[in-house]
Amino acid sequence: MGNLPSKKNPLITDKLEIYKNMFENSKDIILLFDINGNLIDGNLAALKSYGYSKSELLQKNISHIRIKTESLTFKKQFQLAANSKEGVEFHTFHVRKDGSNFPVEVKSVALTINSEKIIFSVIRDISKRLISESELRILASIVEYSDDAIISKNLNGILTSWNNGAKILYGYTKEEIIGKSLSVLIPPKNSDELNVILDKIKLGEKIDHYETTRLRKDGKEVFVSISVSPIRDIYGNICGASTIARDITETIKKGKELREKYDELSAVYEELIATEEELRTNYEQLEESKAAADKANIAKTQFLANMSHEIRTPLNGIIGTIDLLNLTNLTNEQLEYITMLKSSSNILLHTINSILDISKIEAGKYEVVTKPFDLKVIIDRIIKELSLACSKNGLLFKYNVDSSLQFNLLGDSLKLNQILTNLISNAIKFTQNGYISFNASKTSQIGNKIGIKFSVEDSGIGIKDTFKNQIFKKFVQQDSSYTKTYQGTGLGLAISKELAKMMDGDIWFESKSGEGSTFYFSIELDIDTSDITSANSLVAADVISPDNFKNTILVVEDNEINMKIVSSMIKKLGYNFITAGNGMDAINLLKNNDVKLILMDVQMPILNGYDTTKIIRNNSSNENIPIVAMTAYSMVGDRELFLENGMTDYIGKPFEFDKLKELLSKYL
Ligand code: ADP
Numbered sequence: 224m225g226n227l228p229s230k231k232n233p234l235i236t237d238k239l240e241i242y243k244n245m246f247e248n249s250k251d252i253i254l255l256f257d258i259n260g261n262l263i264d265g266n267l268a269a270l271k272s273y274g275y276s277k278s279e280l281l282q283k284n285i286s287h288i289r290i291k292t293e294s295l296t297f298k299k300q301f302q303l304a305a306n307s308k309e310g311v312e313f314h315t316f317h318v319r320k321d322g323s324n325f326p327v328e329v330k331s332v333a334l335t336i337n338s339e340k341i342i343f344s345v346i347r348d349i350s351k352r353l354i355s356e357s358e359l360r361i362l363a364s365i366v367e368y369s370d371d372a373i374i375s376k377n378l379n380g381i382l383t384s385w386n387n388g389a390k391i392l393y394g395y396t397k398e399e400i401i402g403k404s405l406s407v408l409i410p411p412k413n414s415d416e417l418n419v420i421l422d423k424i425k426l427g428e429k430i431d432h433y434e435t436t437r438l439r440k441d442g443k444e445v446f447v448s449i450s451v452s453p454i455r456d457i458y459g460n461i462c463g464a465s466t467i468a469r470d471i472t473e474t475i476k477k478g479k480e481l482r483e484k485y486d487e488l489s490a491v492y493e494e495l496i497a498t499e500e501e502l503r504t505n506y507e508q509l510e511e512s513k514a515a516a517d518k519a520n521i522a523k524t525q526f527l528a529n530m531s532h533e534i535r536t537p538l539n540g541i542i543g544t545i546d547l548l549n550l551t552n553l554t555n556e557q558l559e560y561i562t563m564l565k566s567s568s569n570i571l572l573h574t575i576n577s578i579l580d581i582s583k584i585e586a587g588k589y590e591v592v593t594k595p596f597d598l599k600v601i602i603d604r605i606i607k608e609l610s611l612a613c614s615k616n617g618l619l620f621k622y623n624v625d626s627s628l629q630f631n632l633l634g635d636s637l638k639l640n641q642i643l644t645n646l647i648s649n650a651i652k653f654t655q656n657g658y659i660s661f662n663a664s665k666t667s668q669i670g671n672k673i674g675i676k677f678s679v680e681d682s683g684i685g686i687k688d689t690f691k692n693q694i695f696k697k698f699v700q701q702d703s704s705y706t707k708t709y710q711g712t713g714l715g716l717a718i719s720k721e722l723a724k725m726m727d728g729d730i731w732f733e734s735k736s737g738e739g740s741t742f743y744f745s746i747e748l749d750i751d752t753s754d755i756t757s758a759n760s761l762v763a764a765d766v767i768s769p770d771n772f773k774n775t776i777l778v779v780e781d782n783e784i785n786m787k788i789v790s791s792m793i794k795k796l797g798y799n800f801i802t803a804g805n806g807m808d809a810i811n812l813l814k815n816n817d818v819k820l821i822l823m824d825v826q827m828p829i830l831n832g833y834d835t836t837k838i839i840r841n842n843s844s845n846e847n848i849p850i851v852a853m854t855a856y857s858m859v860g861d862r863e864l865f866l867e868n869g870m871t872d873y874i875g876k877p878f879e880f881d882k883l884k885e886l887l888s889k890y891l
Pocket of ligand 1: 645649650653681683684685686694699700701711712713714715716717740
């Protein structure tokens with residue numbers, strides 16, 4: 224200690240050593256100032272706290288280490304310290320060498336040494352104490368303003384603290400409740416709860432989220448979830464308990480509602496399960512019924528195919544005979560009767576074909592056959608037919624074919640033809656006055672694919688609004704009384720719609736009753752980029768060559784009438800022909816005759832048409848002879864079956880003179 228006087232007395236010297244040690248090693252900062260506030264000495268704690276070396280510290284004045292406060296200047300402090308025996312005690316902030324400051328508690332006392340006054344200050348860093356005090360204040364305010372009720376009680380159940388949350392939950396103010404027993408909050412039915420809780424607490428146990436009810440000041444019960452923990456004194460002994468209580472009335476209410484909802488849903492679920500079971504049973508029954516219906520449908524289709532065969536064979540005879548009669552010399556009266564006969568037969572044939580088509584569609588046996596074809600041939604035929612019909616019926620005929628439309632296309636020309644034929648025959652059938660107009664236009668082209676829209680417009684009877692949504696249904700006609708006026712089965716549009724669907728096309732219409740109708744048919748088709756000429760061409764050469772007689776045709780047919788009709792027609796056309804009653808005879812005849820074309824029945828005794836064709840094809844000299852099947856089984860798709868079996872083409876019975884003519888000129 225720099226300026227402190229020392230005496231030579233050894234006891235004093237020892238004491239001085241002790242004081243010096245105490246001074247140096249004190250945890251508190253100890254500073255000595257002269258009357259002007261200049262530092263005279265400072266201990267190790269001072270050097271450590273302010274960050275100065277000893278020599279630096281001794282250069283300093285109180286003004287360097289204390290933040291400036293107007294309230295207590297050093298002079299004032301000095302005077303206060305000098306005037307009071309106990310000295311002065313105050314809080315302030317001291318500044319470190321690096322400029323930072325820290326809170327201190329200062330105790331200063333004035334001493335007179337060798338008639339000089341000095342100030343002796345013991346300074347304690349109280350930053351840690353301040354922090355924990357402020358933490359405590361924060362915690363206290365958290366507790367006070369928590370939404371949960373936080374209370375404490377002693378081991379007798381007497382309430383010792385009460386926060387704002389408790390006031391809100393139970394309705395009592397702090398002043399009203401502190402000092403009272405917790406039992407005021409416990410409903411009589413739970414009265415033993417207090418002792419149970421206190422017993423657990425005394426054992427040092429905690430209670431977590433215990434759900435119970437409590438009594439509010441207004442007498443109402445509230446549902447609460449409480450957690451209770453023991454409180455220990457500074458010696459570790461349990462002296463009370465703290466309780467956190469949360470109002471769960473809403474949660475309980477929600478839970479109750481949810482449970483009710485759950486029960487309701489469970490009931491609905493049970494009902495659904497029962498319904499599902501019922502549905503499953505119904506479904507199984509339906510499946511069984513469907514299987515039975517499918518079976519019946521297959522049987523129906525088969526029956527129709529058989530029936531049609533049975534009806535077509537005599538019909539072939541009738542139509543063929545009519546055609547033959549037509550070629551003889553007839554009186555005008557006979558010609559009139561023949562025309563009526565032909566018309567009725569054609570209607571009958573059309574009806575059989577429609578019934579066959581719809582049952583085949585229903586049985587899913589109708590297939591789309593994509594092949595190269597010439598659309599121009601179809602359009603030409605339609606224009607020809609329409610213009611003929613219009614001039615016959617005194618109607619105006621208009622048509623327009625888009626010049627940008629490509630004609631060499633890939634698609635199912637037979638189905639396309641069938642749809643357009645149906646639309647134009649309806650237009651002809653239902654129009655007495657005015658006009659019919661036919662249009663074909665290209666609607667799109669993406670790469671090789673083109674969109675085509677056909678429309679057939681007429682100024683006929685039109686379609687009533689009430690009938691519009693029926694029109695594509697099977698067997699429906701606008702008015703049953705019409706059936707007397709307009710012939711038909713009510714199947715044409717149903718078949719057309721299905722055929723269009725199969726080809727990813729569409730059919731629709733616009734119509735006003737009494738004013739007319741426009742039917743549209745749209746389809747997308749690929750352009751045929753190959754050079755193959757149309758196999759489905761509907762055009763046949765009109766001119767018959769005088770060389771026809773040089774070509775011999777072999778007709779293989781077991782039915783005598785049919786044979787007679789076919790042979791008469793061939794004769795009329797000027798071709799040579801030989802006949803065989805079954806396949807075996809045909810094979811024998813082929814050995815000795817130069818046959819250019821074979822017309823072959825399919826169903827025959829001894830050797831049928833398929834097997835005969837196979838044998839003929841296996842003979843190298845006959846493998847290229849065109850073989851045309853003649854059959855009454857003419858459902859779409861049959862053609863493919865015949866071709867697969869080595870036949871070149873097929874002609875459906877009953878065939879007409881013109882059809883045969885067309886076919887023969889195609890192959891000969
Ligand atoms: P069908 O012509 O054999 O009766 P469709 O299925 O082709 O059968 O037509 C069903 C019905 O739709 C017809 O009977 C007719 O009432 C009505 N219909 C079809 N096309 C026309 C049209 N162009 N004008 C007026 N009515 C039509």
